[in-house]
Amino acid sequence: MTPELIVRNATLPDGRKGQDIAIAAGKIAEIRPAIAAKGVIEIDAKGHLVSPPFVDVHFHMDATLSLGMPRLNQSGTLLEGIGLWGELKPLLAVEAVVERALRYCDLAVSKGLLAIRSHVDVCDDKLTGVEALLEVKKQVAPYIDLQLVAFPQDGLYRSPSAEKNLIRALDMGVDVVGGIPHFERTMSDGAASVRALCEIAEERGLLVDMHCDETDDPLSRHIEALAYETQRVGLQGRVAGSHLTSMHSMDNYYVSKLLPLMAEAGVHAIANPLINIMLQGRHDTYPKRRGMTRVPEMRQHGVNVAFGQDCCMDPWYSLGQADMLEVASMGLHVGQLAAREAMGFCFDAVTTNPAKIMQLEGYGLEPGRNGDLVILQAKDAIEAIRLKATRLYVIRRGKVIAETPALETKLSLAGRPALVNGADYAPVEAG
Numbered sequence: 001m002t003p004e005l006i007v008r009n010a011t012l013p014d015g016r017k018g019q020d021i022a023i024a025a026g027k028i029a030e031i032r033p034a035i036a037a038k039g040v041i042e043i044d045a046k047g048h049l050v051s052p053p054f055v056d057v058h059f060h061m062d063a064t065l066s067l068g069m070p071r072l073n074q075s076g077t078l079l080e081g082i083g084l085w086g087e088l089k090p091l092l093a094v095e096a097v098v099e100r101a102l103r104y105c106d107l108a109v110s111k112g113l114l115a116i117r118s119h120v121d122v123c124d125d126k127l128t129g130v131e132a133l134l135e136v137k138k139q140v141a142p143y144i145d146l147q148l149v150a151f152p153q154d155g156l157y158r159s160p161s162a163e164k165n166l167i168r169a170l171d172m173g174v175d176v177v178g179g180i181p182h183f184e185r186t187m188s189d190g191a192a193s194v195r196a197l198c199e200i201a202e203e204r205g206l207l208v209d210m211h212c213d214e215t216d217d218p219l220s221r222h223i224e225a226l227a228y229e230t231q232r233v234g235l236q237g238r239v240a241g242s243h244l245t246s247m248h249s250m251d252n253y254y255v256s257k258l259l260p261l262m263a264e265a266g267v268h269a270i271a272n273p274l275i276n277i278m279l280q281g282r283h284d285t286y287p288k289r290r291g292m293t294r295v296p297e298m299r300q301h302g303v304n305v306a307f308g309q310d311c312c313m314d315p316w317y318s319l320g321q322a323d324m325l326e327v328a329s330m331g332l333h334v335g336q337l338a339a340r341e342a343m344g345f346c347f348d349a350v351t352t353n354p355a356k357i358m359q360l361e362g363y364g365l366e367p368g369r370n371g372d373l374v375i376l377q378a379k380d381a382i383e384a385i386r387l388k389a390t391r392l393y394v395i396r397r398g399k400v401i402a403e404t405p406a407l408e409t410k411l412s413l414a415g416r417p418a419l420v421n422g423a424d425y426a427p428v429e430a431g
């Protein structure tokens, strides 16, 4: 079969150079140097990094691009954000949510972000967000894998109809069971919600992803219950704890017990570095806590860790641009992940690691997998993070769906080169 596309002279995230990637019938047919066949379309990657698409495993697409509606978050805190979202919810209309989400998805495609797990608030009896995002999921399916989480934002038990609405949302086709145990009225209600939600997921054969312990309170320990319930109902490998910021403030001895329990239960961890550094530590004077969960330590214990974006121009966060390299860069800095191996992990944390959490079928740069690629204006994964590299080509199932010209600046300095771009700079010794 003639490949519909061959990308020549690629550098892969694992460091292999000079690779050709042939895509036939929407799948990767071959990856090796100097493929003899001729593709219908040929792209010269010029030694640039070719990666599988970016994956954002923690996002809120029902709220995205709503910045300023109905007003701005003055304190910038999580709680004012939740209050503000509560003011906006009754004003939402399905068409408007669909429109905003589709605009965001266009931006995501331009950044090579082709798989998104979005939480969708189910604490609204009309289930406006659910209806809208199910429609968006259908519309973007040819180019984005959108997975939806039924998220009881105001508390499964604290909000009067959340439990009933969560079940309705799952019946309508929402994919994943969400939760927010630290926001319930009491610790015991939080633990009960974790138990009930894991049972629902087990009965329905679904994945779980809870906002878990998104607080600076070191005694918020719902992750312990989540790991326990995961094992009790047999959901190993199918459960993710999002945020886990309380772990930043926990006692070291307790964490030394907790991490092996998470690893044993195969619970995945999702940190949201941009949002964590912005929202946590707000009751501190100085020194102020960073709030991001213990990423290096979880890695050491074999816990699969991913970075999510969480928010983009919404009641909680007024910046963002669907750029998972920005997320990786912030995670790298906040987690002090400075070793080259650790920087490489930060790239995995926005590609392969979240793909594992979403259980994306056919993801990855291997023959037989989906013909989905991003060609970046960078020599390797670390440089991609350093430069938030331009996505030269975004390819889905063998077709180019977005192109951005290489970034280059014309210099007007006597005796200096005429053109400059960050990708011309390399470390003296990459070892």
Ligand code: FE2
Pocket (backbone or CB within 6 Å): 058, 059, 060, 119, 211, 310
């Ligand atoms: Fe979130």
